[in-house]
Amino acid sequence: MTTTLEATREGGTVRFPFDNSYARLPDRFRARLDPTPVAAPRLLKVNAALAERLGLDPAALASPEGVQILAGNRVPEGAEPLAAAYAGHQFGGFSPQLGDGRAILLGEVIAPDGARFDLQLKGSGRTPFSRSGDGRAAVGPVLREYLVSEAMAALGVPTTRALAAVSTGQAVMRETPLPGAVLARVASSHIRVGTFQFFAARRDVEALQVLADHAIARHYPEAAGAPSPARALLEGVVARQGALVARWMLIGFIHGVMNTDNTSISGETIDYGPCAFLDAYDPATVFSSIDHGGRYAYGNQPGIMQWNLARLAEALLPLLAEDEEAAVAVAQEALAGYAPAFEAAYLGGLRAKIGLPGERAGDHALAGELLKAMAENGADFTLAFRRLCRAAESEAGDEAVRALFADPAAYDAWASRWRGRLAEAGGDAAVRAAAMRAVNPAVIPRNHLVEAALEAAVRRDDLGPFEALLASVTRPFEDQPGADVVPGAPETPYMTFCGT
Ligand code: AMP
Numbered sequence: 001m002t003t004t005l006e007a008t009r010e011g012g013t014v015r016f017p018f019d020n021s022y023a024r025l026p027d028r029f030r031a032r033l034d035p036t037p038v039a040a041p042r043l044l045k046v047n048a049a050l051a052e053r054l055g056l057d058p059a060a061l062a063s064p065e066g067v068q069i070l071a072g073n074r075v076p077e078g079a080e081p082l083a084a085a086y087a088g089h090q091f092g093g094f095s096p097q098l099g100d101g102r103a104i105l106l107g108e109v110i111a112p113d114g115a116r117f118d119l120q121l122k123g124s125g126r127t128p129f130s131r132s133g134d135g136r137a138a139v140g141p142v143l144r145e146y147l148v149s150e151a152m153a154a155l156g157v158p159t160t161r162a163l164a165a166v167s168t169g170q171a172v173m174r175e176t177p178l179p180g181a182v183l184a185r186v187a188s189s190h191i192r193v194g195t196f197q198f199f200a201a202r203r204d205v206e207a208l209q210v211l212a213d214h215a216i217a218r219h220y221p222e223a224a225g226a227p228s229p230a231r232a233l234l235e236g237v238v239a240r241q242g243a244l245v246a247r248w249m250l251i252g253f254i255h256g257v258m259n260t261d262n263t264s265i266s267g268e269t270i271d272y273g274p275c276a277f278l279d280a281y282d283p284a285t286v287f288s289s290i291d292h293g294g295r296y297a298y299g300n301q302p303g304i305m306q307w308n309l310a311r312l313a314e315a316l317l318p319l320l321a322e323d324e325e326a327a328v329a330v331a332q333e334a335l336a337g338y339a340p341a342f343e344a345a346y347l348g349g350l351r352a353k354i355g356l357p358g359e360r361a362g363d364h365a366l367a368g369e370l371l372k373a374m375a376e377n378g379a380d381f382t383l384a385f386r387r388l389c390r391a392a393e394s395e396a397g398d399e400a401v402r403a404l405f406a407d408p409a410a411y412d413a414w415a416s417r418w419r420g421r422l423a424e425a426g427g428d429a430a431v432r433a434a435a436m437r438a439v440n441p442a443v444i445p446r447n448h449l450v451e452a453a454l455e456a457a458v459r460r461d462d463l464g465p466f467e468a469l470l471a472s473v474t475r476p477f478e479d480q481p482g483a484d485v486v487p488g489a490p491e492t493p494y495m496t497f498c499g500t
């Protein structure tokens with residue numbers, strides 16, 4: 001008897017409205033191959049709301065045939081599965097060849113409103129880009145990406161989304177054997193800074209041009225009519241990534257592995273690995289077990305993104321001008337847009353978090369003083385801003401905020417300056433507090449809750465805590481029972497693991 005490892009293609013009834021523009025790019029952009037089937041797929045979760053957004057039938061996705069598709073055992077009609085080629089700087093060192101080592105792009109789904117989305121299976125088996133990896137993913141990291149990416153979407157942060165998670169019935173070997181899973185992920189595209197670097201490293205200017213045209217058509221259509229479309233593309237990515245990192249900073253999100261291959265061209269948060277949220281506010285916070293130097297610490301993220309964008313600019317040099325000197329000048333001008341884009345979004349966001357209308361000299365200093373006091377006093381980032389919403393309505397709210405500071409007097413000194421500024425601004429206190437509650441989440445995916453949810457799923461096959469946490473973090477701006485509690489110090493420092 002021979003076992004077949006080929007995915008089934010015949011006779012399916014579950015339909016996806018595919019139109020696969022990336023598959024039409026030249027051969028050297030990717031390897032064509034089907035996902036590798038798994039032993040015993042079982043649905044862990046399907047995202048019904050996202051399915052409907054895409055024009056897919058959630059019941060069909062959850063059906064036995066749907067689960068076969070989500071696991072990679074069946075290739076649906078119209079799919080043109082491929083693994084994309086890319087390169088990237090990992091922790092500062094360049095790898096000319098990375099690529100989808102454990103992911104397969106099934107195709108691009110055209111939603112009812114015409115929007116185009118990549119549908120990718122992550123953990124779907126080995127590809128020509130797997131190097132020494134097994135091409136697989138474990139249940140824990142798959143559910144972490146599911147939870148955190150859906151929380152980010154609910155927080156209003158541009159991000160890839162989770163359409164479904166299935167367990168495979170197969171173990172993956174990590175430090176110990178772990179249950180395997182496949183994540184079905186949706187993105188506006190999976191084009192990365194590293195995709196441009198792949199062709200730049202090969203001096204393949206023709207492919208760079210094809211990729212730039214493709215990225216412009218998908219993500220920056222207005223750039224097509226610019227005097228220099230490549231420059232407009234670079235400026236567009238710079239602006240979106242500046243705004244994106246500002247959003248991360250404003251909610252205490254740490255990506256954890258901001259390599260250039262994990263930096264999207266569309267401006268979405270992508271490749272959730274060792275990501276986590278701050279509890280106590282400390283810019284030096286690092287959770288990732290592999291980030292020994294703290295390169296991707298919370299407070300380093302804006303600077304790292306600028307560095308990543310400089311790598312994109314380098315890759316685009318051949319498209320920016322005829323001679324290199326002129327191209328470098330263009331690249332530098334485009335990169336100069338980063339700091340203003342980040343600062344406008346970050347400082348505007350901070351003003352909104354503390355309820356300041358309009359913009360006055362001294363606002364940024366006022367917000368900065370609060371952050372400094374929080375850092376010096378170990379204040380919980382999420383709770384401090386959420387409780388401040390009530391303090392904006394009435395001084396009766398002060399006690400709850402000051403209780404978050406090791407030295408509550410540090411808050412008092414700040415609060416009196418803040419109240420002075422609010423009084424000058426005037427306006428209705430209840431309206432101000434409501435606006436603050438719309439930007440300061442009550443609920444984030446707390447590390448200890450994420451850990452407990454993954455642990456229950458992995459060790460006890462109990463998805464209850466995952467479901468409960470998902471329901472909670474996808475309503476982040478609602479006050480919820482039990483959410484207004486400072487998490488206790490963990491027995492061991494929280495640590496997240498990458499690529500597992
Ligand atoms: P990351 O930084 O985790 O997004 O991944 C870096 C590179 O390693 C990418 O090319 C991934 O496709 C690849 N990779 C990560 N984990 C695996 C795995 N288990 N098997 C094969 N390739 C992997």
Ligand code: MG
Nearest residue numbers: 261262270271
């Ligand atoms: Mg990656």
